[in-house]
Amino acid sequence: MARSNIAAALGIASLGLLVVYQLISQLGLPNVGFFHFKNISENRATSPDQIPLVSPSSQPDVSDAVPAYLLGVGKADITGPVVEINLMGYADPKQVGTGLRQRLYSRAFIVGSIDPPEDRIVYLVLDTQSGDTAIRYGILQGLKELGPEYSSYGKSNVAVTGTHSHSGPGAWLNYLLPQITSKGFDKQSYRAIVDGALLSIKRAHESLAPGRLSIGETQIQDANINRSPFAYLANPEDERAKYEHEVDKKMTMLKFQTAEDGKDIGVLTWFPVHGTSMLGNNTLISGDNKGVAAILFEKDIQNSGEGSENFVAGFSQANVGDTSPNVLGAYCEDGSGEKCNFEDSTCGGTSQACHGRGPMFRQHDQGASSCFEIGRRQYAGAKALYQSLTANSEFLDGPVRSFHTYRDFSNFTFQHPNGSVVTTCPAALGYSFAAGTTDGPGAFDFKQNDTGTPDASPVWAIVRNFLREPSEAQKACHGPKPILLDVGEIDRPYLWTPNIVDIQLLRIGQLTIIVSPGEATTMAGRRWKEAIAASASTLLPISSLPSAHRDQSSIVVLGGPANSYTHYIATEEEYGIQRYEGASTLYGPHTLNAYINATTSLLPYLYSSPDSPEHKHPLDPGPQPPIHINVSYNFNPSVRFDRAPLFKHFGQVLQDVSPSYRRGETVRVRFAGANPRNNLRLEGTFVAVEHLRHGAWIRVRDDSDWDLIYRWRRTSTVMGTSEVKVDWEIGETRVDGGLYRMRYFGDAKSLGGDVEAFEGVTGIFRVE
Numbered sequence: 001m002a003r004s005n006i007a008a009a010l011g012i013a014s015l016g017l018l019v020v021y022q023l024i025s026q027l028g029l030p031n032v033g034f035f036h037f038k039n040i041s042e043n044r045a046t047s048p049d050q051i052p053l054v055s056p057s058s059q060p061d062v063s064d065a066v067p068a069y070l071l072g073v074g075k076a077d078i079t080g081p082v083v084e085i086n087l088m089g090y091a092d093p094k095q096v097g098t099g100l101r102q103r104l105y106s107r108a109f110i111v112g113s114i115d116p117p118e119d120r121i122v123y124l125v126l127d128t129q130s131g132d133t134a135i136r137y138g139i140l141q142g143l144k145e146l147g148p149e150y151s152s153y154g155k156s157n158v159a160v161t162g163t164h165s166h167s168g169p170g171a172w173l174n175y176l177l178p179q180i181t182s183k184g185f186d187k188q189s190y191r192a193i194v195d196g197a198l199l200s201i202k203r204a205h206e207s208l209a210p211g212r213l214s215i216g217e218t219q220i221q222d223a224n225i226n227r228s229p230f231a232y233l234a235n236p237e238d239e240r241a242k243y244e245h246e247v248d249k250k251m252t253m254l255k256f257q258t259a260e261d262g263k264d265i266g267v268l269t270w271f272p273v274h275g276t277s278m279l280g281n282n283t284l285i286s287g288d289n290k291g292v293a294a295i296l297f298e299k300d301i302q303n304s305g306e307g308s309e310n311f312v313a314g315f316s317q318a319n320v321g322d323t324s325p326n327v328l329g330a331y332c333e334d335g336s337g338e339k340c341n342f343e344d345s346t347c348g349g350t351s352q353a354c355h356g357r358g359p360m361f362r363q364h365d366q367g368a369s370s371c372f373e374i375g376r377r378q379y380a381g382a383k384a385l386y387q388s389l390t391a392n393s394e395f396l397d398g399p400v401r402s403f404h405t406y407r408d409f410s411n412f413t414f415q416h417p418n419g420s421v422v423t424t425c426p427a428a429l430g431y432s433f434a435a436g437t438t439d440g441p442g443a444f445d446f447k448q449n450d451t452g453t454p455d456a457s458p459v460w461a462i463v464r465n466f467l468r469e470p471s472e473a474q475k476a477c478h479g480p481k482p483i484l485l486d487v488g489e490i491d492r493p494y495l496w497t498p499n500i501v502d503i504q505l506l507r508i509g510q511l512t513i514i515v516s517p518g519e520a521t522t523m524a525g526r527r528w529k530e531a532i533a534a535s536a537s538t539l540l541p542i543s544s545l546p547s548a549h550r551d552q553s554s555i556v557v558l559g560g561p562a563n564s565y566t567h568y569i570a571t572e573e574e575y576g577i578q579r580y581e582g583a584s585t586l587y588g589p590h591t592l593n594a595y596i597n598a599t600t601s602l603l604p605y606l607y608s609s610p611d612s613p614e615h616k617h618p619l620d621p622g623p624q625p626p627i628h629i630n631v632s633y634n635f636n637p638s639v640r641f642d643r644a645p646l647f648k649h650f651g652q653v654l655q656d657v658s659p660s661y662r663r664g665e666t667v668r669v670r671f672a673g674a675n676p677r678n679n680l681r682l683e684g685t686f687v688a689v690e691h692l693r694h695g696a697w698i699r700v701r702d703d704s705d706w707d708l709i710y711r712w713r714r715t716s717t718v719m720g721t722s723e724v725k726v727d728w729e730i731g732e733t734r735v736d737g738g739l740y741r742m743r744y745f746g747d748a749k750s751l752g753g754d755v756e757a758f759e760g761v762t763g764i765f766r767v768e
Contacts, residue, residue, distance in 0.1 A: 068397050069508070070112035070120070071211035071256045073266035073312040074203030075298075077682040078126060078196030079104045079703075080169040080189035082285045083712045084677060085636060086182040088129045088173070089166025090280040090440045093181045097169055099711035099725075100676075100686060101278075101286040101368065102295065103703045104128070104168055106193070107314040108200035109256070109268050110208060111400055111508050112152075119400045121506045122158045122204070123268065123513070123559070124197055125294075125314035127287035129275070130162040130561035131517070133498065133625050134174035138194035143201065150205065155621070157402040159504060159515045160197070161562040164317050165275040165288035166440075171636060173565065174628050177487055177496040185632030192680055207310070210259040214393040215511065215555065219249045220381040223289075223374050224273040226522060227324035227356060227438050228581055230343050230449065234573040235523045247323050247522045248272055251381055252557050254396075254511075255389045264307035267297070269382050270557045272318035272522070276439035277325045277358055277371030284366070284709065289325055290315040292375025295704055297382060315378060316559045319525020321518075321568050321581050325374040326356025330438035344449040344579075345438050351447055356438040372706055398509030403605040406622035407598050409566075409587040410488055410499035414597040422590045425477035427488025427497045428470065429567070430583030431456055434484055437580045448579040454482040478588050481578055488586065493633070497586065500625040502563035503598045505532070507606040512536055514599065516560030520569040521581050524592045527571065528599075529556040535600040539607035564625070569595060642674035642748040643720040650674055650748050651760030654723060657742070660766040666729050671744045671760040673724035676712055678755045679747035686710045686746070687726045692739040692764075700740075707731060730767060739764050 082100045086093060104127035112120035124139075139160060143153045171179065171186035172193055179185055226232050226246035233240070251271040257264050275288035287294070297313035300306075330340040332347035333355050340347055340354035347353040358370025410426040431454040436442030445456050454460070464470075470478075470486040487496040504515040512532055520528060536554040568584040575582040575589045585591045604612065605619055644650045655670035676686060681703075687710045689701035701708045707729040715721045724744055744760040 068114070068212050068395065069210070069400065070110070070114060070117060070208050071213070071258065071265065072110040072204035072206070072208040073256055073310070074108040074200040074205070074207065075310070075312045076106050076196040076199035076203065077103055078106045078128070078193045079285065079680060079682065080172070080192035081186065081677045081680065082169065082710070083675065085169040085171055085186060085189060087166065087283065087285075088168055088170030088178070088182065089275070091178070091181045092280055093183075095280060095283060097285055098283040098713065099285070099709065100703055101167070101284040101709055102291055102706050104165075104285065104287050104291065105294070106197040106200040107294070107312050108197070108204040109266065109312070109314060110201070110204045111213065112208065113400045114210065118152045120152050120157055121400055121402050121508070122153055122201055123314075123316075123506065124158070124160045124200070125268070125316045126160065126162050126193065126197065127165055127291045128162040128168050128193060129164055129166060129170075130565040131160040131563040132173050133564045134190065134627055134629050135172065135193055135197070136160045136563050137627050138190070138629070139197050139201075142194060142198040146198070146202065153201065156404045156619075157506070159506060159513070159559070159562055161316055161515070161559045163275055163287060163290040163315065164320055164519070164561060165286065165291060167275070167278040167282060167284070167286045167288050169285060171634070174625075175497050176494055178565070179632060183636045184634035185628070186634055186636050188677065188680070190629070192682065196682065207265070211265070212257050212259060213396040213508065214255045214257065214389045215253065215396055216255075216385055216389045216393055217250050217252045218381050218385040220251050220271060220377060221249055222327060223271070223377040223381070224249070224323045224325060225327050225329065226322050227274075227326070227330070228322045228448075228521075228574070228579045231570070231574040231577040231579045231582060232322060232521075232523065234577050235571055236573070239523070243526070248319060248525070251378070251385065253382060253385050253389070255386060255393075264301070264311065266312040266314070267382065267386055268314040268316065270316050270318045270559055271378060272320040272323045272525070273325050273374065273378070274320055274323050274439055277367050277374050279367040280440045282366035282368075284711070286371070289371050289374040289378065290317070292372050292706060293378035293382065295706070296376060296379040300379075300383065313382070315382070317561070319520040319522055319558050320560075321521035321524065321570065323522065324356050324437075324439050325370070326358045326361075326439060327374070328357035328359065328361060330354050330356045340438065344447045346447055350445065351435045351441045352443070354438055354441055396509035396511055399507065401507045401606045402505065403602055403619050404502065404504040405602070405619050406500050406625065407503050408499060408623050409501050409591070409594060412587075412594050412598070414594060416590065416593055422593070423477070424590055424594045425474060425488075425588035426486070427499055427586035428474065428478050428481070428483045429485045429487055429586070430478070430481040430578055431460070431484045432578050432580055432583035435580060448583075449577055450482065450583070451480040451576070451578040452482065454484075460484065480576060481583060481588075494628050494631055495626055498564050498566055498625060500623050501566050503595075503602065503622075504563060505599055505602070505606055511555045511557070512606065514556065514558040515562045516558055516569065516595070517562055517564040518566040518569040518586075519561055519581075520558060520592070521571065521574060523574070524569045524571050525558050527592065528596055529558055531596045531600055532556045532603070535603050536607055539603055639675045639677050639749050641720045641751045642678070642722065644672050644748075645715070645721050648672045650746060650758040651744060653760060653762055657762050657765040660768055661730055662768050663730050663732050663735055666727050667742065667765065669726050669742055669762050671724045671726070671746075673712060673722045673744070674746045674748035674758075675722060676746070678749045679757070681745060684745065686744065688743045688745075689728055690741050690743060691736065697741070701728065735767060737767055739766055741765070
């Protein structure tokens, strides 16, 4: 092809993408939670909140126990651009980063067999909206580049999960649909996540040592509710009767302990609650409530000396799909103060005024107080559970195994539990997808619970057909979902959403981990876990378990969204209601059963003996998903240059501190700044609080602390000037009296492209 034709083709493609972006951003893709073991004998409970897995008398003394596994934990910074990049989660193009509330991290947990030591798994917990195909690809490529020492880690045993925070920078996902509101794919944002994940794995690998894994569970009653109870009630009454709550209140914990010195090195938990405590009008980067919980736990352990200096706490998601941290319920913010309509979450016939309320909703702080409180509740429950896991706790014991493959869910045929043969569909999103949720309502006249002929303006059908008109076969396959976006069949300029999905399970002894690429609803997750536990019990006879575990059936947890992002996984009954979760179930009404079939059929790879056919013949890797790293568009402008204000220098204090502050007050300062995209300061900090102790300035706060807030503002695009505002919310507790100062670390880019670091320091002030 001639160069002029290539240029013309690229120009047309670019123009097309811009048109699509303008259409969809104007049409109001929702401000939503979009880019938003078998049950263990609870009659053994010794208290309402703590539920031991087995009776204490059946446990060995830890001092005499043989180390069961090789264990390692690691943590690394993955904070991408904190300004000028759209936040990933609510899909609102106006929600662009302006600063940092708390840094984001990758937390890596490695579990390996003592013999053979190459049998290992890596479970990553990223402070991101989800896992992703391109992110996982980058991590796996990076592991190969680390050399033969890391050859044990690969496609089958590395799980990449996200905490589902809606407050991290976007523009790192593989498929086009989530890229639209993020103005494409930003390699700085992408590399921050991949490089940080690799560093966390490297640190976990370097810390590997023999150790033990104890496991327990607790109930956290006040940290989540169901945001779609009308859809949940569509599930069979006898099935719902088996459960006390409309969401899972159970937190499951693995405690990592070294054998040599008995030191605790980390915990890994699973608990379902959406990362939507920070509201859609928030523009500060954070890990939302799970990020809060993790850092509270880590700082507590490190400060108390209960565990190792590099203790890592992972707060993984579970069956999160229909959960909400807005535990006071959804109300109409239209002056009426009434509850939203139960069936479709509307107020006066529209969805825009219906908002969920967090525990501190009266604080007008973009959800920050509620976010911290929901995080604190998870931390408090986890800490109590951690302290209850002693020498008399249940320990995991048995092989470490895993598998991963891909399945094409655009046309996956299998036998339904009722005996019929059914097929999934190419991915599509329904009208109720655009209505959003009570955590983040959508726009225009879209409503939840919209089935059949959509209750919306006919203009949306015209817009849909402009992008791609779904065929009659596609409409029938997805019924009763009315299709708004036929995303699985749009491949220009490249595929909008995945049709090829990750199928992965991990096993550690009697624990099986479902690695889910989508957000399973509460009941969907329960069914999936029960199916895995039932199938595992037929493959793993009780007589083959160690004697201490023979009263204990298989333990199953679900983690995700992981490895990719396939939106939601609702039950067939919930799908029929077509609230947001059902409308966002990509592959039609049989999506959940397809996942169950694809995973249970491969369980022999986890539970069969080493001489079985499954272990003699490698698992078919399946069709490979496309990787769009090098073909994705990016319309995010780069940093051109920085300049200090006239007659001032970078780092100069523009607003200094007062002489003294009381606990409960806020210190506010401003500096002549530069764009933080010049240097992400990974493993470092933009701002710090220093305390004068014994004649030396000691850092006591940095970007990892919730109460230290960094904001950046461009004051002149033409002149390249900007300023940084730093707030320190002095707590009522945990702050010693004395002399303090605040420090800002920046990096300025010259017209020639060179980047130079600088610092700014405030005056000294007293905290009384």
